[in-house]
Amino acid sequence: MATKTTLRAEIRSRRRARRADSLATGQLFSPGTSHSPIPVRDRAEAEGLAHQIRSLTSSMDAVTLPALFVPTPLEPDMSLALGLFERALLPVLLDEAGAPLGGSRWGLWEPGRALVTLGRPPAQPDGEVLGAESLKNADLIVIPALAASADGTRLGQGGGWYDRALTHRSPGVPVVAVIFDDEVLEAGIIPAEPHDVPVDAIVTPTRMITTSIR
Template identity: 40%
Template sequence: MRITLLAARKAATPDARSAAAGRILAAVAELLDTVRPQRIASYVPVGSEPGRGLEKVLPAAMYPVLLPDRALDWAGGDLVAGQMRLLEPSGPRLGTSAIATADLVIVPALAVGLDGSRLGKGGGSYDRALTRVPPGVPIVAIVYDNELLPSVPAEPHDRPVTGVITPSGGFECLPRHPG
């Protein structure tokens, strides 16, 4: 499933990705107006991941720093080139537990099921980080339209998301019943 989803992302034209990014950023801005979070933890899109430009609508967010053990540290500040060829925040490191202080968490996903199950890339970094998020804090995944599916494989350690943003559907609370 991961291989198929990644291939579909790479096959999308730059124009299609750009149009999707604009609609996603508008949906994120609308979500912020509704939720009014004080502290946000968000991912930094890489490659063909949806959400290009999130830092424009989330300038004060905490962003992840991938540690050698694949855990996620968090920091704020401008995004700069990091050690692992990823953009990472330039501010002081806040520690792996800083995600627990967020009142909105925006995460990447390869796919999301209507029940809130999240399929990541398989490295486990976000699965481990999400265990630190207190119950009741919204966890929102951003995916392309074709990546919101009736179901996705889930393991016992996977933490579900409570919402999803797609280019065509905007923000939607989960779980949703198929049909």
């Protein structure tokens, strides 16, 4: 079985190659809209993810406060998905000086509100910083990953930020991992550890997979 370190290195390499190919074929960044301040990197990718997340929310009761994420340059393009909602919780990783915050923190984003990049991606809401416990108010949690499998196992970046943050969610709130199509792996490939929080669904630009833990 491959280790998490090996899997992360392989997936990050593919992601760098994917973005390089997009630039080489003329994929240009376009500015954010009034509904989302995140620039669109890849129109087809962004539209695909927005469609899948819209389909997911339409199958649920009304989603009033999702927890989403602002993608880094190598992550799937969530720019149009953010604009689906009237407001959202977004991770806050750095303080105003650009230093890492201890523990998980969130900020409230609403259309027309700017995001700021403090030293390094991802961008985050500019304003009041909410504590880790604010995640209990979210009724849908959409998180990044490097890979995931149909048994609910998720491969993160390795820092454990989301595994710690998700302990504050309300019971029964679905957790959805966003990845590329080639990062959906067979069950058993991703090593699972006791602290890993499983996901309820996987969303890619072309499909949604409900995991076997539901």
